[in-house]
Amino acid sequence: MATEDLKFIPVDIHHPETARAFIAFLEPFLPSSCALIGLAQSHLTPQPDPYLKVRATFDFSSYRTTSKAPELFAVALFTPTQGRLFCSADASSEDVAPEELAHREKVARLYVVTASSLVRTLPGHEEDSEYILGVVHEKFAPLVRPYARGTPIAPCRLFFYPPSNTEVIDTAATGPGARWLVTNLEESDLELVRSTSQVQRTIEYLRTRIPVSTCIRDPDSADGKRLVAWVVKQSDGSLGLLYVDPAYRGKGLGGLAVRECMKRLNEKSENFGLASQWNFVEVFRENSLGIGFFSRQKGWEAGWETWWVRLDVAKYSAA
Numbered sequence: 001m002a003t004e005d006l007k008f009i010p011v012d013i014h015h016p017e018t019a020r021a022f023i024a025f026l027e028p029f030l031p032s033s034c035a036l037i038g039l040a041q042s043h044l045t046p047q048p049d050p051y052l053k054v055r056a057t058f059d060f061s062s063y064r065t066t067s068k069a070p071e072l073f074a075v076a077l078f079t080p081t082q083g084r085l086f087c088s089a090d091a092s093s094e095d096v097a098p099e100e101l102a103h104r105e106k107v108a109r110l111y112v113v114t115a116s117s118l119v120r121t122l123p124g125h126e127e128d129s130e131y132i133l134g135v136v137h138e139k140f141a142p143l144v145r146p147y148a149r150g151t152p153i154a155p156c157r158l159f160f161y162p163p164s165n166t167e168v169i170d171t172a173a174t175g176p177g178a179r180w181l182v183t184n185l186e187e188s189d190l191e192l193v194r195s196t197s198q199v200q201r202t203i204e205y206l207r208t209r210i211p212v213s214t215c216i217r218d219p220d221s222a223d224g225k226r227l228v229a230w231v232v233k234q235s236d237g238s239l240g241l242l243y244v245d246p247a248y249r250g251k252g253l254g255g256l257a258v259r260e261c262m263k264r265l266n267e268k269s270e271n272f273g274l275a276s277q278w279n280f281v282e283v284f285r286e287n288s289l290g291i292g293f294f295s296r297q298k299g300w301e302a303g304w305e306t307w308w309v310r311l312d313v314a315k316y317s318a319a
Contacts, residue, residue: 038237
């Protein structure tokens with residue numbers, strides 16, 4: 001699988017100054033770069049993940065000296081469980097120049113080959129394992145989907161919340177929260193959370209989400225703390241697992257949980273990792289209730305569609 005003159009060059013993301021410069025380089029491309037920034041910051045704080053790997057189609061160390069990057073470029077990030085890609089073409093207009101389309105095709109091939117090769121150096125992967133390429137932009141999805149093992153995961157609609165809308169978060173305390181108890185999830189809540197998730201989650205994963213969770217409890221219930229709504233920050237910096245007990249829907253608790261969660265995370269973003277103060281969420285296209293919910297929430301803006309692809313590692317690592 002030839003990639004011609006295009007190649008990925010390692011970025012020393014574990015050096016603090018390089019990490020800060022790397023995030024700063026991507027910030028002007030927000031919200032298009034939010035998925036990669038969110039995953040990077042989540043794996044850099046509070047302690048850098050030693051297995052985190054970053055690649056760019058240009059020499060980032062030279063960029064730090066000259067402040068000059070090519071007009072068309074791509075950066076990719078790989079963790080032990082999933083990868084992210086951002087390409088400058090993601091933020092371009094709908095009118096695609098021939099050179100931009102050719103660049104996308106090369107980047108897609110390079111991304112697949114690099115992911116397939118790198119994953120073998122990461123813990124927990126075997127020769128014939130699969131690797132997740134997450135939040136694939138709709139512009140790249142047709143180019144990446146052919147490399148999937150099996151059927152790609154259903155498309156999602158991305159919603160994002162710019163930091164300029166923080167005044168909406170600040171009104172959370174004046175919403176319907178007076179009657180409700182706002183806390184973090186607890187160990188005893190995790191099985192219920194797991195059973196209601198559209199995407200299969202392990203208890204071990206959910207346990208890591210407790211510090212970055214927000215839940216709503218009913219103080220008037222029999223035990224005074226019935227869990228009725230919740231949301232967490234996922235390991236890639238996005239919000240997820242939003243759920244409201246059917247018996248409590250129509251009371252504004254979903255919106256309260258989301259606003260309280262954003263407020264808490266923004267206050268602690270230095271330690272908990274957001275996409276540079278941008279909140280974002282992916283909602284399955286088929287989830288009409290979720291799409292409608294975020295379409296109605298003040299401050300949230302609808303973005304593009306994204307795809308998740310299970311990459312067949314053995315098939316492409318030698319290409």
